[in-house]
Amino acid sequence: MTYKDVIKNIKNKQFSPIYLLHGEEPFYMDKIVNYISNNVLDASERDFNQTIVYAKDTPPIQVVDAASRLPMMAERQVVIVKEAQEYTKASQWEVFESYFTAPSPDTILVFAFKYKKFDKRSRMYKLLAKTAFVYESVGVKDYELGKWIRAYVTEQKQQITDKGVALIAEFVGNDLSRLANELEKLFLLVEDGQQITEKDIEKNIGISKDYNVFELVNAVLDKDFQKALKIINYFEQNPKAAHIITVISNLLTLYQRLFKIHFLKTTDPRQIATTLKIHPYPAKEMLSKKSKHPPKIISRNFNILREYDLTAKGVDASGIPDAALMKEMVFRLLH
Structure with a gap:
C-alpha cells in the first residue's frame, strides 16, 4: 500500500485507532501525518481534540493519558507522537501495552517512527500488527530517482528536461524531502508551460551546470x-x-x-x-x-x-x- 492509498482511506473516513508509521524514508510519513493533522478534524474541533507531541519531550504515560481522554464536542480526537524513534527503550513501549491491546474507539493515535524500522521481532510490534495500521515507509533507490522526479513533476502538471532530471537527481540525491522542496522552488520560478531546464536548476538551486x-x-x-x-x-x-x-x-x-x-x-x-x-x-x-x-x-x-x-x-x-x-x-x- 502506498502513502496515497493510506491518505485515500483516511479521506474516506476508514480510520484505524492506531497508526504506526515507520521506516527509513520520512517523506511519506510526513505526508500522512500532515494529512491527518489537517483533515481528520474540522478547524473548530482541533483546539480541544488534537494533540501533537514530540517523544523526546513527552513520557509515554502522558501519551496514554491523552489518548484515553474522551473527545470534547467532537466525534473523535487525534493524538500524534512525532519522532517516536526517541522512545529507545523497550520499557518505554511497554507503557503502551494495555492501550495497544484495547485502544479507545474515539481516538486516532499516530506514531511517526522515523529514519529506521520498528523492530519487527519485538513483542510490541507483534501486538501493534494486530490492533494498528502499520505502514513502512521505504526510500527510493538511486536508480529509481529519475522515475520518481518525473512522476512528481508530472503530478504537479509541470515539465522537466531529461538532462534536468539527471542533474537534480545527481545533485540532491535520494533525500526526498529536500528533492521535493527544490522542485517546488523551481515550480514557482519557471513560467507556466515552460520546461525546467539545466539552466534553471543551475541558477536557482546553486549547482554549477558545467562543474559537477x-x-x-x-x-x-x-x-x-x-x-x-x-x-x-x-x-x-x-x-x-x-x-x-x-x-x-x-x-x-x-x-x-x-x-x-x-x-x-x-x-x-x-x-x-x-x-x-x-x-x-x-x-x-x-x-x-x-x-x-x-x-x-x-x-x-x-x-x-x-x-x-x-x-x-x-x-x-x-x-x-x-x-x-x-x-x-x-x-x-x-x-
Missing part, C-alpha cells in the same frame, strides 16, 4: 581528459562541490553499466534502460560511446577505482589532497 560530478562522469564517458581536468580544478577551488568518495562511486557505477551494456543482446536504449533500471537518456549516451570503453579496459579500471577508494578512505594514506588524487585517478582511467 554528473559532468565529470560525462567527461570520462567521452574520454575528454581536458574537460575532466577543468572540472576537478573547480572542485579543488570549491571543496564542497564534490567529495572524492562520491566521484569514485559515480565512476564505478558508470563502468558497471558500460560493462553490462557490452554483453546485452540489444541496442535499444529503452530496453537497456529497463534492464539497467536507469533513465533512457543516460542509457542512450552510454550505448553510443561504449566502443570507447572495451571490456578489458573497464576491468582494469575497476581495479584502479578500488585502489583509489581505499586510499581515499585512509588505507595506506599518502597525505595527497583529494583533488590531486582525482587528477591522477582520472588520468590513469583514460590512458
Whole structure:
C-alpha cells in the first residue's frame, strides 16, 4: 500500500485507532501525518481534540493519558507522537501495552517512527500488527530517482528536461524531502508551460551546470581528459562541490553499466534502460560511446577505482589532497 492509498482511506473516513508509521524514508510519513493533522478534524474541533507531541519531550504515560481522554464536542480526537524513534527503550513501549491491546474507539493515535524500522521481532510490534495500521515507509533507490522526479513533476502538471532530471537527481540525491522542496522552488520560478531546464536548476538551486560530478562522469564517458581536468580544478577551488568518495562511486557505477551494456543482446536504449533500471537518456549516451570503453579496459579500471577508494578512505594514506588524487585517478582511467 502506498502513502496515497493510506491518505485515500483516511479521506474516506476508514480510520484505524492506531497508526504506526515507520521506516527509513520520512517523506511519506510526513505526508500522512500532515494529512491527518489537517483533515481528520474540522478547524473548530482541533483546539480541544488534537494533540501533537514530540517523544523526546513527552513520557509515554502522558501519551496514554491523552489518548484515553474522551473527545470534547467532537466525534473523535487525534493524538500524534512525532519522532517516536526517541522512545529507545523497550520499557518505554511497554507503557503502551494495555492501550495497544484495547485502544479507545474515539481516538486516532499516530506514531511517526522515523529514519529506521520498528523492530519487527519485538513483542510490541507483534501486538501493534494486530490492533494498528502499520505502514513502512521505504526510500527510493538511486536508480529509481529519475522515475520518481518525473512522476512528481508530472503530478504537479509541470515539465522537466531529461538532462534536468539527471542533474537534480545527481545533485540532491535520494533525500526526498529536500528533492521535493527544490522542485517546488523551481515550480514557482519557471513560467507556466515552460520546461525546467539545466539552466534553471543551475541558477536557482546553486549547482554549477558545467562543474559537477554528473559532468565529470560525462567527461570520462567521452574520454575528454581536458574537460575532466577543468572540472576537478573547480572542485579543488570549491571543496564542497564534490567529495572524492562520491566521484569514485559515480565512476564505478558508470563502468558497471558500460560493462553490462557490452554483453546485452540489444541496442535499444529503452530496453537497456529497463534492464539497467536507469533513465533512457543516460542509457542512450552510454550505448553510443561504449566502443570507447572495451571490456578489458573497464576491468582494469575497476581495479584502479578500488585502489583509489581505499586510499581515499585512509588505507595506506599518502597525505595527497583529494583533488590531486582525482587528477591522477582520472588520468590513469583514460590512458
